[in-house]
Amino acid sequence: LNAKQGAIDTATRKMQLTGGVEVFSDSGYTMRTDHAHVDIKEGSAYGDSHVEGQGPAGTLTADSFEAGNRGQLIRFKGNVKVRIFHD
Numbered sequence: 001l002n003a004k005q006g007a008i009d010t011a012t013r014k015m016q017l018t019g020g021v022e023v024f025s026d027s028g029y030t031m032r033t034d035h036a037h038v039d040i041k042e043g044s045a046y047g048d049s050h051v052e053g054q055g056p057a058g059t060l061t062a063d064s065f066e067a068g069n070r071g072q073l074i075r076f077k078g079n080v081k082v083r084i085f086h087d
Contacts, residue, residue, distance in 0.1 A: 001017075001021075001022070001023050001024070002020075002021070002022045002024075003017035003018065003019060003020065003021045003022070003036075004018065004019030004020050005017070005018045005019045006018065012041075013039065013040040013041040014037070014038065014039050014040065014041075015037070015038040015040065016035070016036075016037055016038075017035060017036045017037075017038065018034070018035040019034070019035075020032070020034065021033050021034065021035060021036045021047070023036075025055070025071070027055070027056070028055050028056050029053060029054070029055030029056075030053065030054055030055065031051060031052070031053040031065070032051070032052050032053070033047045033049055033050065033051040033052075033065070034047070034049040034050065035047055035049055042068075043068070043069065043070035043071070044066075044067060044068045044069075045065075045066075045067045045071075046064070046065065046066045046067070047064060047065055048063075048064045049063075049064065050062075050063060051063075051064065051065045051076065056085070057084060057085060058082060058083045058084040058085045059082070059083045060076060060080065060081065060082045060083070061079070061080070061081045062076035062077060062078055062079060062080040062081070063077060063078025063079050063080075064076070064077045064078055065077070
């Protein structure tokens with residue numbers, strides 16, 4: 001996880017990340033957005049700005065995202081476009 005700026009509240013275990021947020025997964029996926037709100041305790045995150053993603057399965061763009069279950073479930077909303085790679 002990378003961001004140009006961020007703030008963390010250690011009491012609530014919540015972070016606000018801004019200025020170009022990049023998320024990388026061990027399985028080869030990357031997601032980029034302008035800002036994200038992360039709840040470390042709950043293992044969730046959301047952002048209401050444009051999001052782009054890519055990985056082994058393809059690419060996507062959307063207007064916003066919500067992630068839960070420690071990143072196991074990610075919902076994309078608004079103008080979602082997905083391109084799936086196949087052999």
